[in-house]
Amino acid sequence: MKRSTTKVNNLESLPLHEANKNNKKKQVNIVGPMVLLCCFLLVWQILTNMYPPLVLPSPVKTLESLLKIVQSESFLLIIWTTVKSLIVGLTGAIITGSILGILMGANERMKCLFEPLVYFVQSTPPILYMSLAMIWFGLDGQATIFIVFIASIPVMAVNVYEGFENIDPKLLEMAKIFKFSKVKMITQIIIPSLKSYFKSGLIIVIGFAWKLVIMGEVLSSSTGLGSQITDARTNVQMDMVFAWGVVVILLCFLFQKSMAGLLSLKRIRRKNYDLNNE
């Protein structure tokens, strides 16, 4: 699960101007994905003719259920419940992870202290945290928030730390020669160097956390999107499972895309340095 998110995001962490170029291309190239989608639906339809609807609902049935879900009153509330857990857990993880990453990058002793811890947390499968959290926090939303929080921290920490590792030592030498103050060093060199790593960490962690929050809810919660999937499954309503699945996938996609879009916003306005124009 994690590997696939990383892969997607390698594309998104391209330099800004190249990412923009890709966006432009994508708008033109909408035909390809459309054809692919049609093929997918066609195959799906053919398969539904071969299996009973209890196993595989048809695309049309799924769409009907989807419409029903979207029109239901509680739809937005359900989404909000999930998003709330996501935001709470993720915000905590981003802050904690960034602080850890900065500490590790800035100080050798801190690195020795925290590095094993970060890798330990990273190597632990999220489902293990889930099992613990269900015992510790019970079956309301808290367990979900906990796993989002704990499993996302190392992703963020490692990314920020990597940013530190990649600060150009030649620029630091330059700063030393021109006697930059500590503050100038941090604001003009270190923070800008970390920015792109922080951004790509953010995009990766959002996709990762979104999947975790759903998993958490499926296993432990009676509210939110995940619980709806659980309910549909226990009632053997495959069309509902599919429909909620579509909702989850679309929302995850939207989240990641909008975050990536938000981060790559860049004013290309050129400053004017004409003395007379002032």
Place this chain on the structure above:
Amino acid sequence: MILTMNNVEKSFDGIQVLQDLSMHVNQEEIVCMIGPSGCGKSTLLNIISGLTGPSKGQVINNSSNISYCFQEDRLLPWKNVYENIDIVNQACDKKTCLDLIDKVGLKGFEGYYPQELSGGMRQRCSIARAFNYEADLLLMDEPFKSLDYTLRLDMIQHLLKLWESTKKSIVFVTHEIDEALLLGDRILLLTNRPTKVSEVFQIKKDKYKRRLTDYQLVKIRNEIVQLLQGDRDSNLIKKSYPEGAC
């Protein structure tokens, strides 16, 4: 004397780069250095600037501030031309900064970011930055590489003007003999690794009045060429007749 180096040695894990190198820079003097690629010129400037220390020997630095135009441009990618130049000097007013930009021929590109500039333009930006920093010793590591011939001559004139107005001492590393002839009070020739100063040429003539066709300059030029050529030939001989056959 603003800088004195006595018997300086520098080695990087096993490779001896500088050996027994002594040199000095007088107040308000331009010292040009010519030497083979990889002989340790940048290393020498790094030692002078204090970025690295010598392995052995003594460096006496009487300057209060050193400015350094690095071999690579080392511009901040997230700052535009103006900001990159402005950043090294808090006291710099807008006009001085724009003047400098004009002098290095980057007028109109103030708002451009380094990745939007050509290699030579980045180089010029880095030169302007080095000029903008208040210092009494200026180190320049092949500053005019990747500039065209006329621009080079322009830059030499600007450098001379700057030198005239601020009376900085300058250490100027180059591969171009002509640049050294036009700028240097002294020209130091460096040997291959392990590197020391092999030859010193003094040029007394007023820098503004120098022409490359001047008798004195042509003579020194010939001597330098002969020395470099001789180095090459003796290397060739060593290669074709190894083990002291000659």
